[in-house]
Amino acid sequence: MKHKFLLALICSSAFLGACVNVDEETSQKPFVYWKAPQDASVEHIATNQIKTNKILSETDAKNPKKNNSEEPRFVRATEKISAGEKLGITDLIDIALENNPTTRIYWFKAKSYAAEVGKANSTYYPQVSFSADVYRSRIKPSLAYGGAFAQVGKYYETGFGPSAQINWLLCDFGKRSANVDATRQALYAANFEFNRSIQDVVLQVNLAYYQFFEALGNVKASKLNIQDAQTAYESANERLNSGVGNKPDMLNALANLRNAEFSLQQAEANVETARANLASALGVEVSAKLNITDDISIPKSKQTQDKIENLIAEAMRCRQDLLASYSQLKKSQLDIKVAKRNFLPQISAGASASYVDYSKSSRGEQENLQIGVSLTWSVFEGFTRKYDLISAKMQEKIALQTIKQNQIQIVSDVWNAFYLYQSAVKQLKSAEAAVDANDEAYKATKLGYENGVNSITDFLNAQNRLASARQQQVMALSTLSSSIARLGHAVGAIMTE
DSSP: OHHHHHHHHHHHHHHHHHTOOOGGGSOSSTTSOOOOOOOOOOOOOOGGGBOSSOBOOHHHHHOGGGGTTTSOOOOTTHHHHHHTOOBOHHHHHHHHHHHOHHHHHHHHHHHHHHHHHHHHHGGGSOEEEEEEEEEEEEEOOEEEETTEEEEOOOEEEEEEEEEEEEEEEEEOTTHHHHHHHHHHHHHHHHHHHHHHHHHHHHHHHHHHHHHHHHHHHHHHHHHHHHHHHHHHHHHHHHHHHHTSSOHHHHHHHHHHHHHHHHHHHHHHHHHHHHHHHHHHHHTSOOOTTOOBOOOOOOOOOGGGGSOHHHHHHHHHHHOHHHHHHHHHHHHHHHHHHHHHHTTSOEEEEEEEEEEEEESSTTSOOEEEEEEEEEEEOOOOSSSHHHHHHHHHHHHHHHHHHHHHHHHHHHHHHHHHHHHHHHHHHHHHHHHHHHHHHHHHHHHHHHHHHHTTSSOHHHHHHHHHHHHHHHHHHHHHHHHHHHHHHHHHHHHTOOOOO
């Protein structure tokens, strides 16, 4: 009868486990939006309170000098900011890697996964515990006589003594080893993501740096435009004073000069916007001491000399986010193995020892020592293991789709960056040629206006075209430099100079 009951229990558990379904807890279709529950509010923490290894109180955050000895101090590049020294791209990258919170987030994340690996390995060791007990008991003894029991009084006693217990899991049919391998794959994925975060920060610094350079270049171009506009105004005013010109020409030239001055003010404001964006990429507060060199050269990269097919192949080998997704796939496959092993029994060895002494001298000391091996097999636990297996299988499907998504995105990134670079090279050549051509046209038109051949409209149009060509040249140089950085990032390389 007992065997039939056990068999019926096992069959019922298997049948009920097959009926488990998680569809009601998710969106019904992969293209239908799932509405999340309302999130709880969070406590605000100020930016200057968050340090690398701790969260400061509001009082300590207002007095940062008190914490200098407790916080890691980076001095090589960051002290250049305080000194107001001019910073190149290498200095800026150093500052970003020292201060940008993004790399620290992924760094701490990797350390967390490393701890999980150690935690998984700890299951191979025995579990040892010690305890010391003191208890007070009341005892009512009874005597049996003729099938009846009669109490003969009561007494109290106190017991005390230490005890020790050791448990050692001997065999779980591969669950521990699969779990260790799974956590290690998660660690690999976290380290790959950390590497990618460094590449992302370097790209952000490069792009912000070239945008700042473009803003500075526009200021220089605006100043040259003011000089040309001033020359046009002086020429128109001189012709008016000499009686060969007219007042409308002089006023048009004056208006053009004022417009050039307005453009300069706007360009100078854009410099400060670009400085703020650069400071954000560096992970520091923006200030006037953030002095950036305007001596820029087009960065060098071996990726610009390669074919697009080779670049895509290199990206498939080197992109850290793709490598992370492969590690996530391996982890999910190992998690499935762990979930399946949960259905199997476990074999453990155990030993315990205890010593108890009593307050009454009439009772002797008690010593207990027990050693044994046990087999544990959970038959039914409310479908927990079944849900774990379903979750693990879904995670494997997610990992596969993530790999596919990353591969498609990588090809798109490399393709886009490569042809943007090709276009940027041509744009720069065209922009340089346009500056030369418009400069010659401006000089010829200026001479023609002074000799009465060209009108003031011709003169001002030539001057405006030259100004636009100069700005296009600055933008083209910035675009080319940014495209090279984007191409290296798309392939999985780091642009540091």
